[in-house]
Amino acid sequence: MNTSIVWFRKDLRLKDNPALFHSARSGPILPVYIWDETLPEQEEGASRWWLHESLLSLARSLSSTGSPLVFARGSTKEVLVHFAKRSNAQKIVWNELTEPWAKTFDLSLKKELLSTGLKVETYPPDLLSDPESMMGKNGPYRVFGQFWKRLRPALDPSAPFPAPERIFPPEFSVISEYLPEWGWNPSRPDWAKEMREKWIPGEEQAHMTLNTFLDERLQSYEKNRDRLDHEGYSMLSPFLHAGEITSRQIVRATLDKMHEHPGWQNDGEKFLSELGWREFSRYLLIHFPKMISEPFQPKFSSFPWKDNPEALLAWKSGKTGYPVIDATMRQLWAIGYIPNRSRMISASFLTKDLLISWKEGARWFRETLVDHDLANNTVSWQWVSGMGVDAAPYFRIYNPVLQGERYDPEGIAIRKWIPEIKGLPNQWIHRPWEAPEPLLKRAGIILGKTYPAPIVDHSYARQEALALFGALGGKGQKPELMA
Ligand SMILES: Cc1cc2nc3c(=O)[nH]c(=O)nc-3n(C[C@H](O)[C@H](O)[C@H](O)COP(=O)(O)OP(=O)(O)OC[C@H]3O[C@@H](n4cnc5c(N)ncnc54)[C@H](O)[C@@H]3O)c2cc1C
Known part of the structure; x- marks a missing residue:
């Protein structure tokens, strides 16, 4: 059986995770998370606190499924090659990101890994469409209405990949760093106290948040999403950012709910279109990466x-x-x-x-x-x-x-x-x-x-x-x- 390293990035989940799903079917897995300080656009401040909690949650899920998550800091390539040698893994597998820098980075990483004799398998990021083939008459769409008009009718994601029931660990284990020692959970001063009271990061909570929203708030989303005096929106954004849930899963569940409740169409459509804005934002950065630092106009x-x-x-x-x-x-x-x-x-x-x-x-x-x-x-x-x-x-x-x-x-x-x-x-x-x-x-x-x-x-x-x-x-x- 081939051993694979599954490299986790912004996909901190077991369900609807193509890299994990396919690797788990083909042999033992070493799940790895790497903090590489040389990479741009890393989480900081509050989103790093979230990342810390989310990783702890993922580590618990992976341990109970059979193969504990391994943490390391350093150059991505060096860590992956080192772990591959130690665990006797032949293949590195990951889900791609949508950030503009990641495309170049992944390409060169892939080349370097292949040159060491390792195999590489990658899967598309969490997107609802293929940004390269979504084109208007004059190139990439610049107007959301036109983009959405094209995407919305095609929106019918297939059932998400299930979580692997069991993951087999590699024959040779490797030594993991201890995440709490990375200092990401603030204590003096403890500026995350109210965040801890408000949120429970992790995949399980992501699905509970989605289900509660669909059952209780979707039906009044259009009317209440702008209210400042109560929570009429989903609060799914941090879960989406960490990849604890995918936009495909949310769209699938929303379409199913709209099917069950024909009277909720307008609210459902409004909610879907907000996910459309998320998709459009990614699409824009892929086609116009200069926007990160310069006004588009x-x-x-x-x-x-x-x-x-x-x-x-x-x-x-x-x-x-x-x-x-x-x-x-x-x-x-x-x-x-x-x-x-x-x-x-x-x-x-x-x-x-x-x-x-x-x-x-x-x-x-x-x-x-x-x-x-x-x-x-x-x-x-x-x-x-x-x-x-x-x-x-x-x-x-x-x-x-x-x-x-x-x-x-x-x-x-x-x-x-x-x-x-x-x-x-x-x-x-x-x-x-x-x-x-x-x-x-x-x-x-x-x-x-x-x-x-x-x-x-x-x-x-x-x-x-x-x-x-x-x-x-x-x-x-x-x-x-x-x-
Ligand atoms: C100045 C400014 C900065 C923002 N910065 C961020 C950010 O850093 N991270 C972030 O996720 N969102 C950002 N947004 C978009 C939006 O405000 C949040 O996604 C939304 O408020 C999150 O709450 P929710 O999950 O309850 O949204 P809901 O209303 O429940 O919407 C569901 C999902 O749709 C997506 N979405 C909703 N509105 C937008 C939007 N306008 N643009 C893109 N996607 C959207 C989000 O993924 C959201 O989780 C920003 C908006 C503004 C005006």
Whole structure:
């Protein structure tokens, strides 16, 4: 029997894992996870905490299936060759990634491994379509609507690969590093405390999250996905990022649920289209990798962003004086997650009210999100700032007061994350600076002391942004007030 090394990357699961499924059928397996510091775009901050927990969970599942996960740090090629020698493995097997750098890296790794006499087997990444064959009349799609129109009718993934019932370990074992010694689980200071209370990373929880969402929230997804005062969305993003569940599995389960409940079609379609955005973001980065560091629309390369460390710090730490922004940023820091609406409002505030570059925002999200994802984050930041593919028009500037009043009318999220203003009546909770002085006093608020006064005047900032974006020929005709 041939022994294979299955190299785990962003596919920390047993089910619907083609590399694992096929290898388990052909002989013993040495499952390996490598932390290679020379690779770009590695998890950091909150998403590294998630990765740590997810790896522990995967290690438990693999041990109980028969072959424990082996951890190592170092050069990917050297570790794989070393383990192959030690375990007498003849083949290295992995699932590919979608990140632009990974294609070149994998090709050269494959070449090097083949030159040592090892065999290599690779499987496609978790995508719903083949990015190379999805082409419009003039090359890659640049408009989501057209992309989705092509992909949606073809969306019918076959049943996912089952998890192997038993995995046989190699005849010769190898020595693993001890993951807890990698220092990824913070203790002093323990900034992950609230994340630990909120989340249970791992494949089992990914499926429980999906099932609960489909049973309880899919039917009202369209209406509730934007609410800030309760969780009307799936919260599957961190599980998807770590590869604890695949988009194919989610799409399959959603289509089956829609079939069972014909009345849930619109909600189901909306949810599927959000997964479509995930797919489109990957597609864009594959075809336009420069987007990672440059605006897709080159005319914005010279945009006069402000260098304003004080305002940036106020935004990061939730001290802008705009409750909806501050609640968002404090929630992000505490649990490593904010819903899509919060991401859009806070990104718009940074880029259009404070005129601070989208790259600063994307960098902060990268450190603080448990679901940080290169494609979704890059494409979404460019979308909000009006510089990306099929982007929001430059004059879409979210009004932080109106957004708060619309999506959290009773100030539930505000009171949870900004206790210092919880005594304000609903009428003023999103605009404390307009509250009458006696009311502020009764609520124990001294603006500028117990809670900041707004660091910018939104209507003034909006005019400035419109002028700057307009001067560079931003897309769109007529400025409008976003509610
Ligand atoms: C400025 C900004 C930054 C973002 N950064 C990230 C990021 O780093 N990682 C990340 O996964 N998502 C990111 N998003 C996209 C989106 O906000 C999150 O995927 C979503 O909020 C995750 O919550 P959920 O799983 O409950 O989403 P649901 O509403 O339940 O959607 C289901 C899934 O669809 C996908 N999805 C939903 N909305 C989008 C979108 N706009 N673009 C791409 N995929 C989407 C996600 O995989 C999500 O898990 C960002 C959005 C913005 C505006």
